[in-house]
Amino acid sequence: MIKESSSPNSGSSGNSGNGTELKIVKNATCTFCGCVCDDIELHADDVRIHKAVKACVLGKAWFLNHTAERKYPDALIDGKEATVDEAIEAAAYHLYKADMPLVYGMSNTTCEAQKECVALADQLGGLLDSHTSL
Amino acid sequence: MKITGGKVYDPANGINGEVRDLHIVDGKFADNANGATGGREIDATGMIVFPGGVDVHTHVAGGSINFARAMTPEDHRRTQAFIRTQSRRSGLGGMAPTTFATGYLYAGMGFTTVNEAAVPALSARHTHEELSDIPIVDKSSCVLMANNEIMLDLMERGEYDRARDIVAWYVWAAKSYGVKAVNPGGVAAWKYGHDAKGMSTAIPGYNKLTPGDVVTQLARIIDDLGLPHPIHLHCNNLGAPGNVATTLETMKHLEGSRAHIAHMQYHAYGGDDWSTMRSESAQLADYFNAHPNMTTDAGAVLFGDTVTITADGPWQHLLYKLTGRKWGNLDVENETGCGIVPYTYKPSNLVNAVQWAVGLELLLLINDPWRVFLSTDHPNGACFWRYPEIIHLLMSNDFRQACMKKLTPAIKGKITLPEITREYTLYEIATIMSAGPARALGLRQKGNLGVGCDADVVIYEEDKDIERMFGHPRYVLKGGQVVIEEGDIRETPEGREFITRPSYNPDTEAFLKPIFEDCYTMSFENYPVEMERIEHPTMMDCVDVD
Amino acid sequence: MYWGGNPAECHPRHFTKYTLMQKSKFLPRGRKDRTMALVDIRATKSAKAADIFLQVRPGKDFEMITILRAMVKGESIPESQIAETGLSLETLEDLVARMKAAKFGAIFFGMGLSMTRGKHMNSAALLTLAAEMNAFTKFVAMPMRGHGNVTGADVIMRWQTGYPFGISFNRGYPRYNPGEFSTVDVLVRGDCDAAFIIGADPGATMPQPAIDHLAAIPTICLDPHVTHTSKLAKVHITTAPAGIAAPGTGYRMDEIPLPLKPALNSPYPSDEEVVRRINQAIAKMPDWMPEGEPPMVLSQV
Numbered sequence: 001m002i003k004e005s006s007s008p009n010s011g012s013s014g015n016s017g018n019g020t021e022l023k024i025v026k027n028a029t030c031t032f033c034g035c036v037c038d039d040i041e042l043h044a045d046d047v048r049i050h051k052a053v054k055a056c057v058l059g060k061a062w063f064l065n066h067t068a069e070r071k072y073p074d075a076l077i078d079g080k081e082a083t084v085d086e087a088i089e090a091a092a093y094h095l096y097k098a099d100m101p102l103v104y105g106m107s108n109t110t111c112e113a114q115k116e117c118v119a120l121a122d123q124l125g126g127l128l129d130s131h132t133s134l
Numbered sequence: 135m136k137i138t139g140g141k142v143y144d145p146a147n148g149i150n151g152e153v154r155d156l157h158i159v160d161g162k163f164a165d166n167a168n169g170a171t172g173g174r175e176i177d178a179t180g181m182i183v184f185p186g187g188v189d190v191h192t193h194v195a196g197g198s199i200n201f202a203r204a205m206t207p208e209d210h211r212r213t214q215a216f217i218r219t220q221s222r223r224s225g226l227g228g229m230a231p232t233t234f235a236t237g238y239l240y241a242g243m244g245f246t247t248v249n250e251a252a253v254p255a256l257s258a259r260h261t262h263e264e265l266s267d268i269p270i271v272d273k274s275s276c277v278l279m280a281n282n283e284i285m286l287d288l289m290e291r292g293e294y295d296r297a298r299d300i301v302a303w304y305v306w307a308a309k310s311y312g313v314k315a316v317n318p319g320g321v322a323a324w325k326y327g328h329d330a331k332g333m334s335t336a337i338p339g340y341n342k343l344t345p346g347d348v349v350t351q352l353a354r355i356i357d358d359l360g361l362p363h364p365i366h367l368h369c370n371n372l373g374a375p376g377n378v379a380t381t382l383e384t385m386k387h388l389e390g391s392r393a394h395i396a397h398m399q400y401h402a403y404g405g406d407d408w409s410t411m412r413s414e415s416a417q418l419a420d421y422f423n424a425h426p427n428m429t430t431d432a433g434a435v436l437f438g439d440t441v442t443i444t445a446d447g448p449w450q451h452l453l454y455k456l457t458g459r460k461w462g463n464l465d466v467e468n469e470t471g472c473g474i475v476p477y478t479y480k481p482s483n484l485v486n487a488v489q490w491a492v493g494l495e496l497l498l499l500i501n502d503p504w505r506v507f508l509s510t511d512h513p514n515g516a517c518f519w520r521y522p523e524i525i526h527l528l529m530s531n532d533f534r535q536a537c538m539k540k541l542t543p544a545i546k547g548k549i550t551l552p553e554i555t556r557e558y559t560l561y562e563i564a565t566i567m568s569a570g571p572a573r574a575l576g577l578r579q580k581g582n583l584g585v586g587c588d589a590d591v592v593i594y595e596e597d598k599d600i601e602r603m604f605g606h607p608r609y610v611l612k613g614g615q616v617v618i619e620e621g622d623i624r625e626t627p628e629g630r631e632f633i634t635r636p637s638y639n640p641d642t643e644a645f646l647k648p649i650f651e652d653c654y655t656m657s658f659e660n661y662p663v664e665m666e667r668i669e670h671p672t673m674m675d676c677v678d679v680d
Numbered sequence: 681m682y683w684g685g686n687p688a689e690c691h692p693r694h695f696t697k698y699t700l701m702q703k704s705k706f707l708p709r710g711r712k713d714r715t716m717a718l719v720d721i722r723a724t725k726s727a728k729a730a731d732i733f734l735q736v737r738p739g740k741d742f743e744m745i746t747i748l749r750a751m752v753k754g755e756s757i758p759e760s761q762i763a764e765t766g767l768s769l770e771t772l773e774d775l776v777a778r779m780k781a782a783k784f785g786a787i788f789f790g791m792g793l794s795m796t797r798g799k800h801m802n803s804a805a806l807l808t809l810a811a812e813m814n815a816f817t818k819f820v821a822m823p824m825r826g827h828g829n830v831t832g833a834d835v836i837m838r839w840q841t842g843y844p845f846g847i848s849f850n851r852g853y854p855r856y857n858p859g860e861f862s863t864v865d866v867l868v869r870g871d872c873d874a875a876f877i878i879g880a881d882p883g884a885t886m887p888q889p890a891i892d893h894l895a896a897i898p899t900i901c902l903d904p905h906v907t908h909t910s911k912l913a914k915v916h917i918t919t920a921p922a923g924i925a926a927p928g929t930g931y932r933m934d935e936i937p938l939p940l941k942p943a944l945n946s947p948y949p950s951d952e953e954v955v956r957r958i959n960q961a962i963a964k965m966p967d968w969m970p971e972g973e974p975p976m977v978l979s980q981v
Contacts, residue, residue: 027659033826034830107827125851432921
């Protein structure tokens with residue numbers, strides 16, 4: 001796993017205008033579209049990103065609409081709240097039991113997760129596919 | 135661990151077929167005087183023991199081979215498939231094997247170290263990701279520099295010291311081990327559809343800088359920096375009839391420097407056009423034999439299907455026009471380029487027949503096996519897993535003569551192979567596939583069965599069928615661990631990556647940043663590959679070069 | 681040249697960062713030294729940025745590309761065939777002349793080309809046009825990839841399996857057959873009996889029969905939000921959004937990898953961590969391969 005960079009660019013601080021210190025991440029990378037611009041400056045507090053300097057209208061919406069709030073349950077099984085541990089066990093059970101499981105998607109995620117997805121399909125003897133096939 | 139009773143071929147220590155025991159402690163060879171080493175004992179009585187193979191020039195990871203994989207699904211479905219087991223990922227062999235299969239195939243043939251010969255710095259992060267997915271073998275890589283426009287601009291202005299600092303910066307930014315030069319100036323010119331064929335003609339887009347200047351200065355820079363591996367040079371004018379003149383001129387530009395000439399086979403042709411193309415390997419070998427500053431690898435060709443991939447973009451466009459087959463082109467901003475064309479070498483084709491002969495001629499006419507190494511420029515001349523076929527050709531004149539019967543009759547008088555009777559010994563084979571390339575790479579712990587070196591060993595059953603013997607070793611040990619045994623993959627440990635950190639003037643980044651920001655699409659701060667992305671990095675010190 | 685794409689609205693910084701505006705050694709005046717042509721079925725916002733806009737009749741891209749390939753080689757085309765594209769001979773001749781006069785041409789094609797009538801045949805034709813243009817001047821072509829890191833998925837699947845998508849491991853090694861192993865086909869036919877969905881929301885975007893099948897089988901969904909797919913899934917796990925609260929790597933559309941630098945700490949685990957743990961949980965179960973040593977090598981060349 002790639003650890004968050006401890007370069008001198010991350011972790012410096014700025015000002016949000018209302019007095020609270022904001023963390024500034026320089027040369028952040030936007031993964032909203034295929035341009036993957038890596039010159040974005042993010043100003044964030046613990047919960048949300050307040051400013052995404054240099055980002056386009058799509059990138060701004062992407063950065064500002066995600067928060068670190070706990071908006072959703074950790075996991076759902078049959079629509080009922082569950083712990084991540086329970087959900088992982090259930091996921092493993094159903095995928096293992098299937099004769100022809102499908103692993104699909106992998107667009108809005110990291111390469112590190114994508115590698116795990118390929119390993120998952122390999123281990124399951126299943127199908128593996130991305131958005132590209134649409 | 136102990137390997138007993140085998141006939142040992144260890145050219146690095148002058149051991150030529152003597153029966154010796156090898157002792158291994160903590161993944162390295164140990165002195166048997168230290169007494170019992172414990173662990174497993176392999177009885178190698180009657181078998182042949184070599185140091186693990188070292189491939190000095192191959193293309194196994196990164197944007198270009200991965201583009202080739204995408205372009206050749208028709209090959210994947212007819213080739214060797216590695217079925218997944220609980221301890222091992224699935225994979226596909228063939229012309230452009232998947233990363234996992236690359237590790238299995240190299241190890242399965244007794245090779246334990248490979249040098250990825252062409253890495254664009256801009257996508258070095260990608261190359262390292264793939265290298266870390268190649269199991270078993272240890273890896274090094276060479277970053278592409280000879281068409282980096284920032285460096286070329288500095289050379290044009292005569293700012294040698296700055297150019298040297300920039301090269302050092304790129305080597306470290308790419309987390310590379312050495313420097314590769316491909317068609318100096320020609321790939322930069324290809325951005326506008328041109329090439330650079332004359333060593334003394336200014337590169338298109340430059341007023342006075344010539345490919346010859348780039349070769350001389352880059353070789354000197356690499357010596358000044360003390361990189362363990364010298365300039366790794368793919369000469370201008372690859373593949374073209376009559377290009378021996380360019381190659382000889384290039385070599386003259388290298389006098390006084392160390393150099394490794396990559397895949398010399400592609401640079402040893404006479405003639406004026408495709409119909410008059412002939413071998414000039416004798417002329418080239420004569421010059422090379424007299425100039426000990428250089429090493430080379432064969433870049434041998436074998437008949438059959440493969441996919442050609444090279445940073446030499448203009449050459450690949452020509453190959454596409456000649457063959458009408460699929461063509462992929464990747465321009466890498468202001469750094470380098472890449473072209474991909476599937477290709478079939480046929481004995482009935484005069485050009486291909488000449489190429490096949492030239493690869494073997496160079497291996498046979500260069501008299502010092504410490505300076506010429508086994509390679510096919512994988513996958514360009516043939517896939518690396520066909521090396522046993524080349525070993526067979528080198529060890530048996532009868533086999534060579536039999537193969538020559540299949541060549542087009544037009545070959546008569548165009549090659550010297552029919553007159554060469556030399557046959558390689560096992561000791562010489564161990565030199566060109568292991569000890570020699572390890573020394574040329576500056577990897578002292580490789581290709582050497584001496585105390586303290588990495589315990590990478592390949593053990594063969596003696597066999598009259600040379601291809602079977604070299605293609606199917608009885609045991610392969612990597613770092614003292616049995617990875618191949620009786621035709622099966624036993625373990626798939628992660629390999630290491632060798633990297634170097636040449637020093638550069640501390641103001642280099644401040645100098646480079648504004649230039650970089652003017653011409654790159656990536657942020658300067660995001661460009662260098664982070665150390666934590668390198669799987670098991672092993673730092674190799676720079677050396678003093680006289 | 682942009683073909684069947686609308687970068688002004690879908691890749692807003694493509695013009696400024698990569699194609700039109702940058703000043704360079706050989707094009708010192710930036711935009712003034714460049715020509716942009718747009719081919720699309722309607723005048724999108726991107727048409728405003730273009731020097732010339734060619735409105736192709738819907739579904740006639742393949743015909744237009746084929747005509748261009750012929751014209752580039754100096755062949756004459758019957759008027760009726762040109763008329764089919766909705767464009768005039770003069771317009772096409774002007775385009776061909778500009779393409780040949782360029783020092784370096786680049787074609788970026790979008791889903792308006794690759795996902796409409798003709799699909800991959802359109803892409804193949806356009807790539808061939810770009811290749812053939814190199815007989816006259818330097819020309820390249822590449823797709824405008826969308827969806828964040830879809831390029832990363834392509835690249836990784838290629839190096840680990842040899843294929844970019846549409847893969848089956850059901851014989852223990854990778855095989856490739858779009859149409860047979862591609863998701864919409866698999867779901868509509870009802871071929872799969874479980875689904876693992878990550879970084880996508882097919883429940884919102886796929887044809888209804890595909891969605892119905894996802895609802896009928898155990899579907900596992902990983903997403904930073906509870907999505908349409910989560911709602912029909914057997915299991916949903918909330919994960920940290922990539923690049924915002926989860927670190928790692930993302931590939932640009934030209935296959936250049938970039939480090940992701942999250943600004944937030946998520947209360948949720950990353951996709952990477954969750955999929956790894958699912959892999960570890962499955963690895964504890966008996967292997968699906970039959971008992972005994974499987975053959976290492978299935979076939980020889």
